[in-house]
Amino acid sequence: MTMIQVSDLSLTYPGTRDPAVDGISFEVGQGEIFGFLGPSGAGKSTTQRVLCKLLQHWSGSATVMDRSLTAWGQDYFAHVGVSFELPNHYLQLTARENLKLFANLYPQDVTRSEDLMAVVDLTADADTRVGQFSKGMMQRLSFVRAFQHEPRLVFLDEPTAGLDPVNARRITDHLQTLRADGCTIFLTTHDMHIADLLCDRVAFMVQGRLALIDTPRNLRLAQGRKQVQVEYRTGEGRRQELFDLDGIGGNERFAELLRSEEIETIHTQEATLEDIFIRTTGEQLL
Amino acid sequence: MDVQRIWVLTGKEIRLGLTSFMSIYVLVAPVVLSLLVALIFGDLFAQTPRLGIFDAGGNETLVQALADHPSIQTRSYASQAALEAAVARGSVEWGMSLEADFANVLREGGTVARTNTYRWGEAGTRNLMLIETAVARAVVEATGLVFDELPISVEVVQLGEASAATWSQRLLPLLLIMAIVLSGLFIPSSSLVDEKQKGTLVALTTTPASLLDVYLAKTAVGFILSGLMALIILALNNAFAGNPGLLLLVIALGGLMSSILGVILGSWSRDMETFMGIIKVLGLVLYAPGILEIFPQVPQWIGRVFPTYYIMNPLLEISRNAARFADIAADLAILLGFIAVLAFVLAREIQRQQQQLALEG
Incomplete structure (x- = not known):
């Protein structure tokens, strides 16, 4: 089942000449984690804001949950969750009060708040004023807020930014659980490791257009070399050799190395998402 | 628009609003000012009434009785001219020139006892009433006559510029405008600016609550608080009089106007600095009718130029002159x-x- 279907979507901001989003088309299936990647200013946030019904006056068509985006009213957000890159909470309220306030705005019963706080390890701080939270704690609270009403579709912007590895892991593990439960996640990130780890498919945006869209595995294979690099140690120091993967079973030199030398590492040479990002966008990741 | 969500958001506004510095200032300032005005100019703690007496002779008992009266302050003057001068400059609020043997004539059954009295133009009604009562009682004690049968002819001459209103009455319009406008305007606008800066506004609009719901909740809070503040200020100034239904209607309309204006200004302002800049310019326009009321010598029609006049004037007309709906209908229509x-x-x-x-x- 298709959750998001975008066709020829374009948007030009008032007062600018070049479109921020220029005729992009893509689909996102139900239960898919879809990564939206690209450098700053590429049009990722604009696309996400269109799909969050924040921006209007776009052209093309966008269908979400089998209904045209323009036909949805504010009830859209009863089924959709949004987590922003920068945490935005009421600092005078506690974490629990923040969640309760937002929960009360939904027509459905919101019962997942406590479970989700436990998932992101916020239970002990639930009654602490958010003004006393670290950035990471606020980020985790944003995560809970986006999911507490059990949305079918969630837009996440840099969900692990500012998190320590343990909490980042908690979030990514839970996202995989939610995917298994059928939740669709539209993920905007600069973190290629997270994208590679989580996303079923990724799309690279460059200057308002979609440059690439595929599964991370297919992109890695297509953009990489079908070679294996062997690193070994000899009496004269460390050395490395490259072998074609095709016919490697019959490669005598490769077999001899494995038999006679002290092997330190063996790596296939498929591209990483970071390599693909740099190659596609022409920009270095920070 | 969803009433249940507006209710939730209104609760949040009240909860957060009442703990902010701006709200405390806005809610406390008019009350403190009201109490200060009452303290300095008002009736509750008014100065002791001041009576001046010129005795042409033979009235020592009566003068002593007045001098000993605990509720008034009595000063004697050596001549009628000195007494008149004292009243004219406000040293005493009431001056009494006693003819020779005034009390003895009365005590012996004289039929005519004439006394010249002088009233300071700006004297307060309360003080004048206290003096009149004290004098009447002193005369009764000095003559042994019955209070209601005193054969006295009193001729009152007003000295000094007349003023119909006390200072507390003059300041009431400004306090009312402060109460309604400050809380109705400042609380929604500062809350909105804060939400924009902290990003919570955009977070709310990605829930089933619409921006209209959010704005209406902020308007509702301004409306409620301005109404409450107006009632408190009227009560503190003993001005909650006239038709209460009509009074509440005007307060409600005034609160509505202020809170809508507050939400608009908050929405226009990028940050608190911008908002305060707008208020510096707009403040004078909002408070002008109240300021004009302080100076009765300034033509009062000027006040009609300003929107808040149409909140202030009907409130004053109802509380001071017991105005009916028809009397203030034109003002309400403009409002x-x-x-x-x-x-x-x-x-x-x-x-x-x-x-x-x-x-x-």
């Missing part, structure tokens, strides 16, 4: 006109802000 214009501007502003949030969010 409703302002509200309609502001509501239209607010509707446009919500659309603009929706786009602005998308660009900045």
Whole structure:
């Protein structure tokens, strides 16, 4: 089942000449984690804001949950969750009060708040004023807020930014659980490791257009070399050799190395998402 | 628009609003000012009434009785001219020139006892009443006559410029405008600016609550608080009089106008500095009718130029002159006109802000 279907979507901001989003088309299936990647200013946030019904006056068509985006009213957000890159909470309220306030705005019963706080390890701080939270704690609270009403579709912007590895892991593990439960996640990130780890498919945006869209595995294979690099140690120091993967079973030199030398590492040479990002966008990741 | 969500958001506004510095200032300032005005100029702690006496002779007992009276302050003057001068400059509020043997004539059954009295133009009604009562009682004690049968002819001459209103009465309009406008305008606007800066506004609009719901909740809070503040100020100034239903109607309309204006200004302002800049310019316009009331010598029609006049004037007409609906209908119609214009501007502003949030969010 298709959750998001975008066709020829374009948007030009008032007062600018070049479109921020220029005729992009893509689909996102139900239960898919879809990564939206690209450098700053590429049009990722604009696309996400269109799909969050924040921006209007776009052209093309966008269908979400089998209904045209323009036909949805504010009830859209009863089924959709949004987590922003920068945490935005009421600092005078506690974490629990923040969640309760937002929960009360939904027509459905919101019962997942406590479970989700436990998932992101916020239970002990639930009654602490958010003004006393670290950035990471606020980020985790944003995560809970986006999911507490059990949305079918969630837009996440840099969900692990500012998190320590343990909490980042908690979030990514839970996202995989939610995917298994059928939740669709539209993920905007600069973190290629997270994208590679989580996303079923990724799309690279460059200057308002979609440059690439595929599964991370297919992109890695297509953009990489079908070679294996062997690193070994000899009496004269460390050395490395490259072998074609095709016919490697019959490669005598490769077999001899494995038999006679002290092997330190063996790596296939498929591209990483970071390599693909740099190659596609022409920009270095920070 | 969803009433249940507006209710939730209104609760949040009250909870957060009442703990902010701006709210404390806005809610406390008019009350403190009211109490200060009452303390300095008002009736509750008014100065002791001041009586001046010129005795042409033979009235020592009566003068002594007045001098010993605990509720008034009595000063004697050596001549009628000195007494008149003292009243004219306000040293005493009431001057009494006693003819020779005034008390003895009365005590012996004289039929005519004439006394010249002088009233300071700005003397307060309460003080004058206290002096009159004290004098009457002293005369009764000095003559042994019955209070209601004193054969005295009193001729009152007013000295000094007349003023119908006490200072507390003059300041009441300004306090009322402060109460209604400060809480109605400042609380929604400062809350809105804060939400824009902290990003919570865009977070709310990605829930089933619409920007209209958010704005209406803020308007509701301004409306409720301005109404409460107006009632408190009227009560503190003993001005909650006249038709209470009509009074509440005017307070409600005034609160509505102020809170809609507050939400619009908050929506226009990028940050608190911008908002305070707007208020510096707009403040004078809002408070002008109240300031004009302090100076009765300034032509009062000037006040009609300012929108808040149409809140202030009906309130004063009801509480001071027991005005009926027909008496203030024209003012209310103009006030409703302002509200309609502001509501239209607010509707446009919500659309603009929706786009602005998308660009900045």
